[in-house]
Amino acid sequence: MLYITRRETFNAAHRLYREDYDDQTNLEIFGKCSNPNWHGHNYILYVTVAGEVNPETGFILNLKTLSQIIQDTIIAKIDHKNINLEVDFMKGKMASTEILTIVIWEQLEDEIKKLGARLFSVKLYETENNFVEYKGEKTNTTI
Amino acid sequence: MLYITRRETFNAAHRLYREDYDDQTNLEIFGKCSNPNWHGHNYILYVTVAGEVNPETGFILNLKTLSQIIQDTIIAKIDHKNINLEVDFMKGKMASTEILTIVIWEQLEDEIKKLGARLFSVKLYETENNFVEYKGEKTNTTI
Amino acid sequence: MLYITRRETFNAAHRLYREDYDDQTNLEIFGKCSNPNWHGHNYILYVTVAGEVNPETGFILNLKTLSQIIQDTIIAKIDHKNINLEVDFMKGKMASTEILTIVIWEQLEDEIKKLGARLFSVKLYETENNFVEYKGEKTNTTI
Amino acid sequence: MLYITRRETFNAAHRLYREDYDDQTNLEIFGKCSNPNWHGHNYILYVTVAGEVNPETGFILNLKTLSQIIQDTIIAKIDHKNINLEVDFMKGKMASTEILTIVIWEQLEDEIKKLGARLFSVKLYETENNFVEYKGEKTNTTI
Amino acid sequence: MLYITRRETFNAAHRLYREDYDDQTNLEIFGKCSNPNWHGHNYILYVTVAGEVNPETGFILNLKTLSQIIQDTIIAKIDHKNINLEVDFMKGKMASTEILTIVIWEQLEDEIKKLGARLFSVKLYETENNFVEYKGEKTNTTI
Amino acid sequence: MLYITRRETFNAAHRLYREDYDDQTNLEIFGKCSNPNWHGHNYILYVTVAGEVNPETGFILNLKTLSQIIQDTIIAKIDHKNINLEVDFMKGKMASTEILTIVIWEQLEDEIKKLGARLFSVKLYETENNFVEYKGEKTNTTI
Numbered sequence: 101m102l103y104i105t106r107r108e109t110f111n112a113a114h115r116l117y118r119e120d121y122d123d124q125t126n127l128e129i130f131g132k133c134s135n136p137n138w139h140g141h142n143y144i145l146y147v148t149v150a151g152e153v154n155p156e157t158g159f160i161l162n163l164k165t166l167s168q169i170i171q172d173t174i175i176a177k178i179d180h181k182n183i184n185l186e187v188d189f190m191k192g193k194m195a196s197t198e199i200l201t202i203v204i205w206e207q208l209e210d211e212i213k214k215l216g217a218r219l220f221s222v223k224l225y226e227t228e229n230n231f232v233e234y235k236g237e238k239t240n241t242t243i
Numbered sequence: 244m245l246y247i248t249r250r251e252t253f254n255a256a257h258r259l260y261r262e263d264y265d266d267q268t269n270l271e272i273f274g275k276c277s278n279p280n281w282h283g284h285n286y287i288l289y290v291t292v293a294g295e296v297n298p299e300t301g302f303i304l305n306l307k308t309l310s311q312i313i314q315d316t317i318i319a320k321i322d323h324k325n326i327n328l329e330v331d332f333m334k335g336k337m338a339s340t341e342i343l344t345i346v347i348w349e350q351l352e353d354e355i356k357k358l359g360a361r362l363f364s365v366k367l368y369e370t371e372n373n374f375v376e377y378k379g380e381k382t383n384t385t386i
Numbered sequence: 387m388l389y390i391t392r393r394e395t396f397n398a399a400h401r402l403y404r405e406d407y408d409d410q411t412n413l414e415i416f417g418k419c420s421n422p423n424w425h426g427h428n429y430i431l432y433v434t435v436a437g438e439v440n441p442e443t444g445f446i447l448n449l450k451t452l453s454q455i456i457q458d459t460i461i462a463k464i465d466h467k468n469i470n471l472e473v474d475f476m477k478g479k480m481a482s483t484e485i486l487t488i489v490i491w492e493q494l495e496d497e498i499k500k501l502g503a504r505l506f507s508v509k510l511y512e513t514e515n516n517f518v519e520y521k522g523e524k525t526n527t528t529i
Numbered sequence: 530m531l532y533i534t535r536r537e538t539f540n541a542a543h544r545l546y547r548e549d550y551d552d553q554t555n556l557e558i559f560g561k562c563s564n565p566n567w568h569g570h571n572y573i574l575y576v577t578v579a580g581e582v583n584p585e586t587g588f589i590l591n592l593k594t595l596s597q598i599i600q601d602t603i604i605a606k607i608d609h610k611n612i613n614l615e616v617d618f619m620k621g622k623m624a625s626t627e628i629l630t631i632v633i634w635e636q637l638e639d640e641i642k643k644l645g646a647r648l649f650s651v652k653l654y655e656t657e658n659n660f661v662e663y664k665g666e667k668t669n670t671t672i
Numbered sequence: 673m674l675y676i677t678r679r680e681t682f683n684a685a686h687r688l689y690r691e692d693y694d695d696q697t698n699l700e701i702f703g704k705c706s707n708p709n710w711h712g713h714n715y716i717l718y719v720t721v722a723g724e725v726n727p728e729t730g731f732i733l734n735l736k737t738l739s740q741i742i743q744d745t746i747i748a749k750i751d752h753k754n755i756n757l758e759v760d761f762m763k764g765k766m767a768s769t770e771i772l773t774i775v776i777w778e779q780l781e782d783e784i785k786k787l788g789a790r791l792f793s794v795k796l797y798e799t800e801n802n803f804v805e806y807k808g809e810k811t812n813t814t815i
Numbered sequence: 816m817l818y819i820t821r822r823e824t825f826n827a828a829h830r831l832y833r834e835d836y837d838d839q840t841n842l843e844i845f846g847k848c849s850n851p852n853w854h855g856h857n858y859i860l861y862v863t864v865a866g867e868v869n870p871e872t873g874f875i876l877n878l879k880t881l882s883q884i885i886q887d888t889i890i891a892k893i894d895h896k897n898i899n900l901e902v903d904f905m906k907g908k909m910a911s912t913e914i915l916t917i918v919i920w921e922q923l924e925d926e927i928k929k930l931g932a933r934l935f936s937v938k939l940y941e942t943e944n945n946f947v948e949y950k951g952e953k954t955n956t957t958i
Contacts, residue, residue, distance in 0.1 A: 101666035102627055107658040111370065113256040113281040116444065129443060131450060137325035138256040140283005142370055148662075153631070157558060158545065158623030163659055164560060182280035194444030198388055202439070227254065227285055229393040230449055233434075237387035244952035245913055250944040259730065272729060274736060291948075296917070300844060301831065301909030306945055307846060337730030341674055345725070372679040373735055376720075380673035397942065399828040399853040402587065415586060417593060423897035424828040426855005428942055468852035480587030484531055488582070513826065513857055515536040516592055519577075523530035540799065542685040542710040566754035567685040569712005571799055611709035656683065656714055688873065701872060703879060766873030770817055774868070801822040802878055805863075809816035 103220055104160045105148040108170050110179035112187075113140040114195040138182065144225040145174070147208060151217035161215045169211045174204055197224055201232040209236070246363055247303045248291040251313050253322035255330075256283040257338040281325065287368040288317065290351060294360035304358045312354045317347055340367055344375040352379070389506055390446045391434040394456050396465035398473075399426040400481040424468065430511040431460070433494060437503035447501045455497045460490055483510055487518045495522070532649055533589045534577040537599050539608035541616075542569040543624040567611065573654040574603070576637060580646035590644045598640045603633055626653055630661045638665070675792055676732045677720040680742050682751035684759075685712040686767040710754065716797040717746065719780060723789035733787045741783045746776055769796055773804040781808070818935055819875045820863040823885050825894035827902075828855040829910040853897065859940040860889070862923060866932035876930045884926045889919055912939055916947040924951070 115138050116130035126134040133139070147170055151160040178187050183195040189207050193199050201224045212219045225231040258281050259273035269277040276282070290313055294303040321330050326338040332350050336342050344367045355362045368374040401424050402416035412420040419425070433456055437446040464473050469481040475489050487510045498505045511517040544567050545559035555563040562568070576599055580589040607616050612624040618636050622628050630653045641648045654660040687710050688702035698706040705711070719742055723732040750759050755767040761775050773796045784791045797803040830853050831845035841849040848854070862885055866875040893902050898910040904922050908914050916939045927934045940946040 101664075102630065103662040103664075104627065105660050105662070109370070111282050111284055113283040118442075132323035135323050135325070135329075137328050138281050138283065139254050139323040139325070140256040140281065141254055142285040153625075153627050156547075158625030158628045160627055160661075180275035180278050180282040182278070182282070185280050186278075196439075196444030198390065198439050198446055199444045201388065227252070231391050232446075233389040233391070235387075235389075244950075245916065246948040246950075247913065248946050248948070261728075296911075296913050299833075301911030301914045303913055303947075339725075339730030341676065341725050341732055342730045344674065374677050375732075376675040376677070378673075378675075395942070397854050397856055399855040404585075418895035421895050421897070421901075423900050424853050424855065425826050425895040425897065426828040426853065427826055428857040466847035466850050466854040468850070468854070471852050472850075482582075482587030484533065484582050484589055485587045487531065513824070517534050518589075519532040519534070521530075521532075538799075540711050540713055542712040561752035564752050564754070564758075566757050567710050567712065568683050568752040568754070569685040569710065570683055571714040609704035609707050609711040611707070611711070614709050615707075656681070690871075768868075768873030770819065770868050770875055771873045773817065803820050804875075805818040805820070807816075807818075 101150055102153060102160055103148050103150050104163070104166075105146050105221075106163060106166050106170060108145045108147070108167065108175055109142060110145065110175050111140065111142050112178055112181050112183050113138040114183040115139070116194065116196060118194070138184075141226050144231075145170070145204065146221070146223040146225075147219070148221040148223070149212055149215075149217045150220040161217045165215060166212070169208065169215075173207045173211055197226045197230065197232045200224060201234045205234050205236060244293055245296060245303055246291050246293050247306070247309075248289050248364075249306060249309050249313060251288045251290070251310065251318055253286050253288065253318050254283065255286060255321050255324050255326050256281040257326040258282070259337065259339060261337070281327075284369050287374075288313070288347065289364070289366040289368075290362070291364040291366070292355055292358075292360045293363040304355075304360045308358060309355070312351065312358075316350045316354055340369045340373065340375045343367060344377045348377050348379060387436055388439060388446055389434050389436050390449070390452075391432050391507075392449060392452050392456060394431045394433070394453065394461055396429050396431065396461050397426065398429060398464055398467050398469050399424040400469040401425070402480065402482060404480070424470075427512050430517075431456070431490065432507070432509040432511075433505070434507040434509070435498055435501075435503045436506040447503045451501060452498070455494065455501075459493045459497055483512045483516065483518045486510060487520045491520050491522060530579055531582060531589055532577050532579050533592070533595075534575050534650075535592060535595050535599060537574045537576070537596065537604055538571060539574065539604050540569065540571050541607055541610050541612050542567040543612040544568070545623065545625060547623070567613075570655050573660075574599070574633065575650070575652040575654075576648070577650040577652070578641055578644075578646045579649040590646045594644060595641070598637065598644075602636045602640055626655045626659065626661045629653060630663045634663050634665060673722055674725060674732055675720050675722050676735070676738075677718050677793075678735060678738050678742060680717045680719070680739065680747055682715050682717065682747050683712065684715060684750055684753050684755050685710040686755040687711070688766065688768060690766070710756075713798050716803075717742070717776065718793070718795040718797075719791070720793040720795070721784055721787075721789045722792040733784075733789045737787060738784070741780065741787075745779045745783055769798045769802065769804045772796060773806045777806050777808060816865055817868060817875055818863050818865050819878070819881075820861050820936075821878060821881050821885060823860045823862070823882065823890055824857060825860065825890050826855065826857050827893055827896050827898050828853040829898040830854070831909065831911060833909070853899075856941050859946075860885070860919065861936070861938040861940075862934070863936040863938070864927055864930075864932045865935040876932045880930060881927070884923065884930075888922045888926055912941045912945065912947045915939060916949045920949050920951060 116133040117126040181187055183190050189203050201222050205222045209219045221235050223233040259276040260269040324330055326333050332346050344365050348365045352362045364378050366376040402419040403412040467473055469476050475493050479485050487508050491508045495505045507521050509519040545562040546555040612619050618632050630651050634651045638648045650664050652662040688705040689698040753759055755762050761779050765771050773794050777794045781791045793807050795805040831848040832841040898905050904918050916937055920937045924934045936950050938948040
């Protein structure tokens with residue numbers, strides 16, 4: 101069993117807030133990330149796939165294919181977009197790094213299964229100081 | 244003559260567009276950066292100051308003071324903000340990295356002169372692949 | 387279950403040696419790291435916390451709170467200090483990266499439990515070429 | 530139980546191809562990596578060892594020794610070499626990052642056992658965007 | 673006057689040697705870089721262009737255009753290639769980082785002039801420890 | 816004219832203070848950097864040499880030679896040392912990054928001249944956020 105990782109990047113705007121909170125409460129809970137005029141990040145995404153080496157090719161899977169799947173499924177829909185307003189797979193969800201990481205996992209999981217491999221980890225850097233990793237361990241909470 | 248550099252970071256939303264263009268023209272000229280719903284970046288700012296070493300302290304200037312000036316003059320006004328809508332020193336200007344770099348220079352120049360040193364360079368990374376540097380060389384163009 | 391990581395940095399002096407060894411033995415075992423006049427590093431600390439997403443906030447925990455805990459519990463006590471001489475939680479211990487990593491874990495574990503989350507990993511870079519990770523797996527050895 | 534990691538680098542040429550394929554098939558499967566005139570990379574290698582802290586030294590193992598083992602066993606044989614043509618431990622194997630990672634593990638495993646520690650992970654970066662990790666989980670496939 | 677920089681990368685094989693030297697002399701002068709079986713690098717290329725801001729667009733030039741020029745003129749011809757054998761603009765030249773940097777400048781200079789800007793610097797990283805910069809300052813030597 | 820840069824690193828302890836100041840004054844002027852028990856850094860040193868390409872070798876100078884000179888002249892004397900107490904070329908000088916940068920220049924200048932090249936810049940990173948560059952522009956001040 102081997103783990104292969106592909107790094108991709110995207111730039112997007114977002115805001116942390118709840119519609120059912122007033123501005124003051126949003127500010128208290130989400131701080132400057134609740135700015136109603138948005139802010140943004142250069143996100144760095146690491147997608148790790150687990151699998152066995154195909155002895156014919158020496159590959160777990162073709163990295164160009166993996167990169168293309170991430171491109172089509174995630175990057176094309178989120179790069180240079182507003183995560184709260186424009187990204188179909190984030191509709192109705194909070195635009196925190198935590199939830200974005202889980203949702204990216206959900207978008208990729210089946211696509212990678214089709215390649216005969218298994219999604220192992222999605223790691224998302226919001227800044228050089230903060231990142232979130234999800235390994236598909238389901239929680240009881242609905243997000 | 245020595246050159247000392249301080250690195251600071253900020254996260255902000257922006258959009259490249261002209262109000263006097265329609266959406267289609269904005270898209271042609273500015274590409275996905277013209278998205279009306281904004282996108283954003285983790286900007287990295289390098290401020291370089293030139294000066295002589297003070298033989299009493301071994302410093303060109305106190306880096307804590309330099310950092311504080313950048314904080315008060317730039318970061319506090321732009322971090323987690325929308326560059327087009329909320330940043331006083333960018334009011335009425337296009338939010339390109341080029342113009343932002345020049346305007347940051349203009350904000351810092353006099354503050355650093357007051358410290359007895361000279362602003363030498365402002366370098367601004369929009370992404371790991373793109374950055375702009377300004378050294379105060381005036382152009383004829385009005386921005 | 388998600389994993390969120392916060393990166394913090396500190397600069398400190400230290401020395402690897404045993405008081406019950408003479409200088410020659412210290413030099414043989416610890417090499418140039420045993421220099422009696424100290425040397426130092428820019429340490430980079432990654433603290434990873436495991437938890438479920440709070441559906442109300444979209445957070446595992448508030449990163450500002452996590453950062454403040456690391457600041458109060460670790461950074462304030464070790465940054466710009468001599469690890470062997472001045473850091474209360476390292477008193478009587480060897481200032482190796484291994485032991486420092488374990489001790490940082492011990493300082494943080496309960497503080498993070500109070501937030502309703504679980505400390506998952508402490509990773510400490512001494513240089514760009516060397517780092518240690520501890521995940522709370524107890525050993526039989528007393529350090 | 531602690532995990533200590535040493536980072537080493539090497540520069541090498543390689544090519545992805547099968548001798549039993551014609552050039553056209555190699556191009557289809559391996560893309561530009563099949564170039565018969567070779568291309569190359571600055572590989573970055575992370576070797577992670579698991580072990581308990583020796584209370585006498587505060588070390589899991591002496592990092593200088595670990596670095597020397599990686600140097601003698603891997604770097605001296607592969608740095609500034611052609612991986613397909615010149616590296617004894619890659620003879621007859623495909624020069625993919627996946628297989629190289631597994632083979633580096635096999636070269637190091639016993640050497641590290643002799644130090645009283647356990648090889649935990651070999652991670653190999655081919656570029657900043659692609660890397661492979663192996664943790665010794667045996668597959669049924671012969672490579 | 674502003675300076676805008678675009679970063680691009682390519683992976684290539686090369687060898688340092690002179691045909692009129694025997695292997696022993698090549699080894700003495702060029703060390704392990706003279707390996708007749710080639711080695712390779714992940715090169716990082718920084719192209720800096722000087723110009724004035726176009727007040728209409730806020731740009732010095734369109735970065736997408738600059739990136740495309742570097743892609744067409746340099747990357748497409750050198751990425752995943754053997755620099756000594758396959759790169760037209762390096763034909764008959766030594767494949768040192770110094771000469772490669774100068775030749776990349778020569779390939780780009782006129783293309784960037786056509787955009788109404790001026791090539792200011794070409795910086796080429798061979799490894800994280802070694803890089804060469806050329807600013808078009810002509811030498812008397814013919815390379 | 817070309818510019819070639821070599822990166823080297825060293826780890827050292829230091830302290831910012833004046834013997835003719837009391838502890839309180841040292842604390843006011845130098846902040847936590849005045850800690851009498853020392854602190855330390857992973858310094859990163861970039862040495863840039865200017866020269867013409869030797870058409871025989873394709874080199875400005877042999878990088879292995881440049882690296883060896885930096886090793887012998889600087890690194891061997893400062894790595895894992897206390898800059899205030901043990902480094903001959905810093906004797907009687909303040910251990911600020913500014914002064915250390917100038918003094919490293921002075922140590923290297925003649926050695927590089929002997930190679931038929933010219934020292935162009937010494938850049939020294941104290942942390943990822945602070946660095947100083949010196950290009951040999953003499954000041955009137957005696958340090």
